[in-house]
Amino acid sequence: MSEHFSLLISTLDATLRVSTPLIFAALAGMFSERSGVIDIGLEGKMLVGAFMAATVTALSGSVWLGLLAAIAASVLFALIHGFACITTKGNQVVSGVAINILASGLTAVLALTWFRRGGSTPTLANEQRFMALEWPFAEQLADVPVLGALYSELLSGHNILVYSALLLVPVSWWLLYRSRFGLRLRAVGENPKAVDTAGISVAWLRYRAVMMAGVLCGFAGAYLSTAQNAQFIRDMTAGQGFMALAALIFAKWKPFSVLFACLLFGFLDAVAVRLQGVSLPGMGEVPVQLIEAMPYLLTVILLAGFIGKARPPKAIGVPYVKER
Amino acid sequence: MTSTRLHNGLMLVLLPALNILTAFIVTTLLLLAIGIDPVAAGKIMLDGAFGYEEGIGYTFYYTTNFIFTGLAVAVAFHAGLFNIGGEGQAYIGGLGVALVALGLGSHLPAFVVIPLGIVAAALFGAAWAAIPGYLQAYRGSHIVITTIMFNFLASSLMVYLLVNVLSPAGQMQPASAAFADSAALPMWHDMLGWFGISFDSSPLNASILLALACCVAVWVFLWKTRWGYALRTVGMNADAAVYAGINPRHMIVLAMLISGGLAGLVAVNELMGVQHRLVLGFSAGYGFVGIAVSLMGRNHPIGIVLAALLFGALYQGGAELAFEMPTVTRDLVVVIQGLIILFCGALEFMYKPYVQRFLLRFSREEAQA
Numbered sequence: 094m095s096e097h098f099s100l101l102i103s104t105l106d107a108t109l110r111v112s113t114p115l116i117f118a119a120l121a122g123m124f125s126e127r128s129g130v131i132d133i134g135l136e137g138k139m140l141v142g143a144f145m146a147a148t149v150t151a152l153s154g155s156v157w158l159g160l161l162a163a164i165a166a167s168v169l170f171a172l173i174h175g176f177a178c179i180t181t182k183g184n185q186v187v188s189g190v191a192i193n194i195l196a197s198g199l200t201a202v203l204a205l206t207w208f209r210r211g212g213s214t215p216t217l218a219n220e221q222r223f224m225a226l227e228w229p230f231a232e233q234l235a236d237v238p239v240l241g242a243l244y245s246e247l248l249s250g251h252n253i254l255v256y257s258a259l260l261l262v263p264v265s266w267w268l269l270y271r272s273r274f275g276l277r278l279r280a281v282g283e284n285p286k287a288v289d290t291a292g293i294s295v296a297w298l299r300y301r302a303v304m305m306a307g308v309l310c311g312f313a314g315a316y317l318s319t320a321q322n323a324q325f326i327r328d329m330t331a332g333q334g335f336m337a338l339a340a341l342i343f344a345k346w347k348p349f350s351v352l353f354a355c356l357l358f359g360f361l362d363a364v365a366v367r368l369q370g371v372s373l374p375g376m377g378e379v380p381v382q383l384i385e386a387m388p389y390l391l392t393v394i395l396l397a398g399f400i401g402k403a404r405p406p407k408a409i410g411v412p413y414v415k416e417r
Numbered sequence: 418m419t420s421t422r423l424h425n426g427l428m429l430v431l432l433p434a435l436n437i438l439t440a441f442i443v444t445t446l447l448l449l450a451i452g453i454d455p456v457a458a459g460k461i462m463l464d465g466a467f468g469y470e471e472g473i474g475y476t477f478y479y480t481t482n483f484i485f486t487g488l489a490v491a492v493a494f495h496a497g498l499f500n501i502g503g504e505g506q507a508y509i510g511g512l513g514v515a516l517v518a519l520g521l522g523s524h525l526p527a528f529v530v531i532p533l534g535i536v537a538a539a540l541f542g543a544a545w546a547a548i549p550g551y552l553q554a555y556r557g558s559h560i561v562i563t564t565i566m567f568n569f570l571a572s573s574l575m576v577y578l579l580v581n582v583l584s585p586a587g588q589m590q591p592a593s594a595a596f597a598d599s600a601a602l603p604m605w606h607d608m609l610g611w612f613g614i615s616f617d618s619s620p621l622n623a624s625i626l627l628a629l630a631c632c633v634a635v636w637v638f639l640w641k642t643r644w645g646y647a648l649r650t651v652g653m654n655a656d657a658a659v660y661a662g663i664n665p666r667h668m669i670v671l672a673m674l675i676s677g678g679l680a681g682l683v684a685v686n687e688l689m690g691v692q693h694r695l696v697l698g699f700s701a702g703y704g705f706v707g708i709a710v711s712l713m714g715r716n717h718p719i720g721i722v723l724a725a726l727l728f729g730a731l732y733q734g735g736a737e738l739a740f741e742m743p744t745v746t747r748d749l750v751v752v753i754q755g756l757i758i759l760f761c762g763a764l765e766f767m768y769k770p771y772v773q774r775f776l777l778r779f780s781r782e783e784a785q786a
Binding site for chain 2: 131181182184187192197202209212338342382392397
């Protein structure tokens with residue numbers, strides 16, 4: 094098998110791993126923003142999720158309990174956001190900023206108080222993590238040219254959260270475009286007054302959307318600390334929540350486009366790692382920082398209206414006030 | 418209708434007071450939960466921030482940064498814009514300072530290099546903010562998102578420049594060469610020394626005077642000039658502004674230029690005042706604190722100075738606390754910062770219905786009496 098082909102496979106393999114938390118978080122943002130609530134706080138919710146997953150897993154030994162704890166913590170933060178934005182009609186951007194800063198400080202303080210390891214949690218043993226799942230016959234088929242590598246290297250050998258994230262994309266699509274809940278959710282993000290007139294509670298719909306965002310960010314966080322890594326490290330999200338937000342906008346708030354945007358951004362990340370210090374023929378050394386900055390650059394260019402038009406939900410960021 | 422005016426005035430004072438009180442109660446509860454005596458911690462922080470000359474110097478040095486970023490957020494806010502990009506604008510402002518200091522510092526005297534450095538910091542910061550401003554005004558892209566993206570872009574750009582361009586050959590550390598002496602701002606302890614007053618050495622430097630001057634300038638601009646009036650009108654009601662003959666697009670770009678320029682001035686304090694070279698991530702965190710400062714200061718220069726002082730004291734006191742208590746790190750300050758943004762910003766109106774009901778009952782009883 095050629096060297097280039099195996100390099101391509103390993104890059105795509107890394108792409109899937111890097112994209113997974115982005116997919117969870119971007120879909121989280123999609124539900125929230127489609128209902129009209131801006132979610133700058135994806136980063137913070139992921140971080141508390143990552144922290145609680147690692148903490149509870151380390152204490153209980155069960156990664157599934159860790160996942161549950163991650164979801165609970167992330168939903169709690171989502172509810173704070175919901176209370177601020179929906180019930181008290183506060184500024185949604187300010188609330189998101191508060192969530193992020195609070196999460197960053199609180200996780201570091203609690204990690205230090207509980208574990209005394211400079212802001213990290215104890216390292217998890219392999220059986221306490223979400224480990225790679227081998228697909229049937231992966232080993233036997235590995236030697237089949239091209240298809241074998243695709244099957245055993247790329248498709249097989251990821252953990253359950255990676256597959257869940259991929260599966261979640263069609264599920265979200267169905268929920269958003271084919272279910273009654275999805276219809277109402279989209280309506281409340283475009284024209285909440287119409288939804289209210291139809292006798293459906295705007296607040297309850299938005300609360301549900303915000304909580305769904307919490308659940309999904311919990312998955313994203315748990316993936317970071319119990320699947321991709323084996324512990325919580327302070328500020329380990331390192332901007333991935335914002336990257337997911339960029340992907341969501343780049344995808345124009347649509348589920349399948351979200352998948353492609355996340356895969357594209359993940360691919361850029363995987364390439365950047367591999368191009369470090371490598372000189373390309375005809376181009377010389379490509380600055381890694383340029384590739385790392387590409388997702389943000391692309392999103393800005395899209396927002397500027399140079400690649401299509403990113404049209405956000407109409408009622409986004411506006412608290413709903415019933416007419417008196 | 419004096420009672421309505423009194424009513425509104427009370428709301429204006431009572432609500433923020435209740436919000437700040439809540440933030441501090443939650444902080445106290447958190448301290449108790451992690452096993453720290455809140456009274457002892459408060460005393461250490463207060464002593465650390467104001468108890469001795471070096472501590473006071475540090476407190477005011479942090480305050481300087483927060484005045485700049487707080488004003489930056491406030492000016493944008495008056496135009497109805499949310500500039501979360503202070504971080505990146507300050508960072509790029511540092512590039513302006515570095516170019517002036519490294520390029521001209523060894524050829525020109527201080528009284529030329531320092532003003533040029535200040536202008537360059539403001540111009541570079543303004544330019545970095547102007548792009549999101551332009552995109553908001555003319556292409557309709559949401560400024561919150563673009564300024565977030567520009568923070569990351571600034572970070573990538575600066576890492577590239579520091580690693581590949583600005584760091585001298587043979588140096589492993591990603592930092593520029595040291596600035597010439599002519600690019601160094603006078604330190605506060607030296608300045609007091611000119612008048613025969615002794616003050617312990619600290620990072621506090623002349624840029625705090627610049628920060629205070631900016632407060633006055635922002636106040637005059639926003640409330641005493643035609644453009645400031647136009648800018649606030651756009652922030653209150655862009656449609657009404659159009660009918661008044663104001664072009665909201667111009668005001669959006671203007672607000673972002675001023676906002677970015679103010680954020681860029683952080684680099685003056687940090688680089689010309691303290692570091693004397695361009696270093697990686699020198700703006701870390703200051704831009705975000707600016708949001709809290711502006712919220713707490715109700716977007717008014719006087720309020721911003723007070724809030725900046727509070728955060729300066731929290732930063733310095735927090736450092737002292739981390740030094741005194743081994744179980745505490747400065748992350749505690751980050752938590753307090755988050756709580757303040759949450760309760761004074763996001764949950765701003767949480768108590769409004771209750772306070773309103775209370776005041777109404779109060780005035781009704783008065784009417785009956």
